[in-house]
Amino acid sequence: xxxxxxxxxxxxxxxxxxxxxxxxxxxxxxxxxxxxxxxxxxxxxxxxxxxxxxxxxxxxxxxxxxxxxxxxxxxxxxxxxxxxxxxxxxxxxxxxxxxxxxxxxxxxxxxxxxxxxxxxxxxxxxxxxxxxxxxxxxxxxxxxxxxxxxxxxxxxxxxxxxxxxxxxxxxxxxxxxxxxxxxxxxxxxxxxxxxxxxxxxx
Ligand code: GRF
Numbered sequence: 001x002x003x004x005x006x007x008x009x010x011x012x013x014x015x016x017x018x019x020x021x022x023x024x025x026x027x028x029x030x031x032x033x034x035x036x037x038x039x040x041x042x043x044x045x046x047x048x049x050x051x052x053x054x055x056x057x058x059x060x061x062x063x064x065x066x067x068x069x070x071x072x073x074x075x076x077x078x079x080x081x082x083x084x085x086x087x088x089x090x091x092x093x094x095x096x097x098x099x100x101x102x103x104x105x106x107x108x109x110x111x112x113x114x115x116x117x118x119x120x121x122x123x124x125x126x127x128x129x130x131x132x133x134x135x136x137x138x139x140x141x142x143x144x145x146x147x148x149x150x151x152x153x154x155x156x157x158x159x160x161x162x163x164x165x166x167x168x169x170x171x172x173x174x175x176x177x178x179x180x181x182x183x184x185x186x187x188x189x190x191x192x193x194x195x196x197x198x199x200x201x202x
Pocket of ligand 1: 008012013015087110
């Protein structure tokens with residue numbers, strides 16, 4: 001069975017959605033670890049309730065980013081982690097870290113990349129007046145919101161939309177799509193060649 005580590009810094013609604021499906025036995029994997037860089041994050045409580053081990057690691061306790069990442073990498077190695085799932089982890093991972101887990105780190109982003117990168121993607125798409133936004137799951141490389149795209153789903157922005165309503169629709173879609181992609185990854189259905197990712201669904 002595949003071991004995953006979820007990295008999160010905030011609320012953890014994606015963590016909870018993944019944990020729910022893991023518990024239901026739908027994903028052929030276990031969440032071995034939550035890695036969290038924010039000791040006040042709500043996701044920590046969600047992990048404890050789900051019986052998932054929590055590794056809280058404070059970037060401020062390390063002089064260099066490299067040392068912070070090495071400490072994380074050592075823990076992942078100890079726990080034999082196969083796949084890193086970023087779910088609202090608000091830090092850019094270095095090229096060295098990404099290379100060490102080549103094509104084994106995925107992220108979810110609440111927009112249709114490469115549009116609206118960054119930490120305020122939903123509000124940015126809304127304020128821009130975009131008619132269409134969505135959700136992207138992608139492999140992670142050393143550039144922000146940049147690696148090969150695994151899956152995307154489009155979500156229209158309606159004329160009478162509010163930001164809150166749009167956020168809600170995007171999160172609902174994320175909570176369905178992310179576990180689905182993890183399930184396919186665990187079954188060996190996700191293949192990557194350069195920037196092209198092919199999913200075989202049977
Ligand atoms: C999600 O919208 C995700 O797309 C983005 O960060 C948010 C995390 O939300 N990368 P949550 O902590 O999973 O509720």
